[in-house]
Amino acid sequence: SHPPKNPTASQNHTAISWPIDLIIDSQKNCVGFLMLEISNAKEMINIYHPKLRCQEAPKFNWYCLHIIALNFVSILKEIHARNYVIGDISAKNILVNDRSLVSLIDTDSFQVKDSKTGKVYRCSVGSEGFIPPELVGKNLSQFTQTRYNDRFRLAVIIYYLLFGYHPFTGKWTGSGDPPGQNESISKGYWPYGINSLLIPSPNTIPLKAAHPTLEKLFLKCFNDGHKKPSFRPSPEDWFQALQVAINGLEVCSKNRNHIYSKHYGQCYWCERANNLNVDVFPSVQQPIHPKRILIKKSSSSYQGNKSTQNTQKSSSSSQGNKSTQNTQKSSSSFQANKSTQNTQKSSSSVGKNMSVTPWKTIVTISTIISTALAGLSFLQYQERNQIIKQIERLREQNKLPSGKWNLSSYSLELELENFGNIIEGEKPLIYFDIDDLIKEMRKKTTSLDENIENLQAKVKNLEEEKEELKDKNNSLQNRINRINNNYRQNRNNESKEYTTYINFCNKTSHDKIYAALTYRNENGFISKGWYHVESGECSKITVAQNYRDNVYVYGMDNRGKHEWGKGKDSFCINLVDKFTIYKSDKVSCNDSNQKRVSMSKFSVSPGTNTWSFY
CATH class of the missing domain: 2.60.60 (Lipoxygenase-1)
Incomplete structure (x- = not known):
């Protein structure tokens, strides 16, 4: 049946409820098919809706919602890789378990193309609020959809998860009654649209609360992609942006369940609670804190912390779907690196795109430190100074200020302080210089990676636009050919006599x-x-x-x-x-x-x- 790849197969989790067998009656007629049911999971509305979330899954904070979005993106990527189109996406079709893992159900309405005959079995249904503008008002059973249509629906799902409401809602500033969701989508009315008659209401979460990389993709999808579907961000674009956003999350010092984007400058959720007297992420015991992830180019699914496992047990009986498999309860967390050497190893692949590539040198420095500083001989002392010079040279090459340990400002007091730290089991001063160097260079690498990703996105958009123009050119050429044929036919008919x-x-x-x-x-x-x-x-x-x-x-x-x-x-x-x-x-x-x-x-x-x- 050519099912899409399961991105969470390694975690013993069913990400896509795909038909697994046919149901045959006594006359050997096919009367249906068998699909896996999903248990211990909730409809997505119980996760993104603030009031329902406080009742059903209070430990799901903003970090968890980012992870859920990331996991759904992984699913859609695999579906599109098989040339399927979901078509009918809605919050009811998406289930989430206590590990932030996502399952997609109702897959029998997918648009499927027979690879042998080329026949397309279209998706004839659509849910309000998830129909892209180019399809609003159309008979879906007569329209062959593309992945660009799904990309609009994907952005709506991610917006729901991060902000708790539909992107095309807000305060109506036009005359008469406010339009419905489908009409707003068709006309491009959303609070951050150009010349939109919808503006953000006082209770809505502003777009700027999200990481800038996510904000940019929402604007690109709902503004640039409104008339040009090919401009909408792909699942790969969202996957990269969500990874960057997750690594930019911060834990609030006042409420440990408040996870906010560091770029905002302060805890947005505290600010909102003070202004509206409503906290959408109230304090809980043992809150789930963000784990940094190693940014990958290919999509794979992530799961939340173990502490979320028991958050939904009280209401699990309300779910009609039951799994034939037990979901694995062990969770893979994003562990911080515990040693300088591990930090350097995990960062070695990140620095490949830098103009200066000193990672191999840094790993060598770290190895020498671990073996030499226990007791310095004269030779080791010289080696230590050579290491310091290498560090300073690397800092200079990367236009960074001098570190704490600088031979030009060497003093006996500094040397004694350094040995005192070693004797007391603390890290030597040279460690801090290396660590600081790694952090600064990682910032440069991240910035360079983002620039490369932006350039790649622009190239991708140009390629898509080129294909779109090529299609339009072919369509125009076909029209010209038809007109010429009609003209020739009419000229042939001119000689005929009419009995008018x-x-x-x-x-x-x-x-x-x-x-x-x-x-x-x-x-x-x-x-x-x-x-x-x-x-x-x-x-x-x-x-x-x-x-x-x-x-x-x-x-x-x-x-x-x-x-x-x-x-x-x-x-x-x-x-x-x-x-x-x-x-x-x-x-x-x-x-x-x-x-x-x-x-x-x-x-x-x-x-x-x-x-x-x-």
């Missing part, structure tokens, strides 16, 4: 009336001349096809006046096949009370024998 005709009938009390007919065809303006019609008779006039203009009918009564006359003196026109004349006085030759008829014009459709007028 008009009857001029004299239903008046006069013995004779006069009428004229002119029209324009491919050769120019054509006059059929004047016709005189005896009383009670009709004059049949055959006309050729009219290509460029209108047919004009006009006339006068038998008294020679250049107007139609009034009452019984009016001129009556009967048209074949019961035609009517657009925007002219209606003439009924069967009524005794006839009106004046003004000049009339009507179009003749090329290649037809029947005229329809409205």
Whole structure:
């Protein structure tokens, strides 16, 4: 059945509830299929909604919500890798367990393409608030969706998790009643849109509370991607941004369950609680604290701390889904590095893109320290000084200030302080210089990585835009070809004769009336001349096809006046096949009370024998 790869298979967790077998009746007819049920998990609304979260999962703080978003991104990446489109994403289809691991259910509505026949089995349903603007109001059963449509839904899910509400909600500043979610999405009304009629309400969490890398992707998706779906961030883009955001989280000193983004400068949740007198992350025992993660280029799932395992036991019976497997209760945490050597080893791969690559040297320095500083011989003393010089040289090459241990400012007091630290079991001064050097260079590396990622994203956008322009060019070329074919066909039809005709009938009390007919065809303006019609008779006039203009009918009564006359003196026109004349006085030759008829014009459709007028 070609299921997507399970990003949490190593953790004995079912990330995607995929059909595993067919159900056959006694006549060997397929009547359904069997899917794994998920237990010990809650619908996502119980996690992101502040009030429900306090009741159902009080230990899930903002760090956990970032991890949940990261895990959902991993799932969508694997689904798109198999060329599937989810189509119907909603909070009800996403379940979260006490380890912050995510499961996606209702996968039977996915859009699937048969790789052998090319037939597409479309997703015909969509949930309000998750339909991208280009699909609002469309019959989804007649529309083949793409991963770009799913990317809009992905951004909505992440926004729900981090902010607790739908991105296209806010305070309405327009006239009349506020629009519904789908209408707001269709028109691009969200609080941070350009010229939007929605603004942030006092109770909403501002976009600036999130890490700048996430803020940038939300703006790109809902502003740039509103008219250009290919501009929406991919799951890979979100995965990278969420990793950076997680590493930028900080624990509040007043409420340890307050996890905020360090760039904000202070605890946003304390600030919000003071202003609104409502704390969406109230204090709990043994709160879950952020763990730094090693940024990876490929998606894989993460799980929260063990302390979240028991947060949802009291309400687990409310879930209808039950798993056939026991989810693994051991959690993989993000451990901080416990030694300088480990810190350097984990950082060695990060520095590959730097203009100066001193990591191998630093690891060598660390190794010498661990073996030499227990008791310095003269040779070791010289080696120590060489190490210090190497550190200073590296700092100078990377435009960093001098460290604590600088040979140019050497003193006996500093040496005694250094040995005193070693004797008391503390780290030598040179350790702090190395540690400081690593931190400073890591900042540079992170900044460089972000620049590289931004450039890669721009290149990716340009490539996608190129493909989009190529598709448009092909579409325009096809239209030009169709127009040329139609033109040639029409030219071939020009030589054909048509039996289109008009009857001029004299239903008046006069013995004779006069009428004229002119029209324009491919050769120019054509006059059929004047016709005189005896009383009670009709004059049949055959006309050729009219290509460029209108047919004009006009006339006068038998008294020679250049107007139609009034009452019984009016001129009556009967048209074949019961035609009517657009925007002219209606003439009924069967009524005794006839009106004046003004000049009339009507179009003749090329290649037809029947005229329809409205």
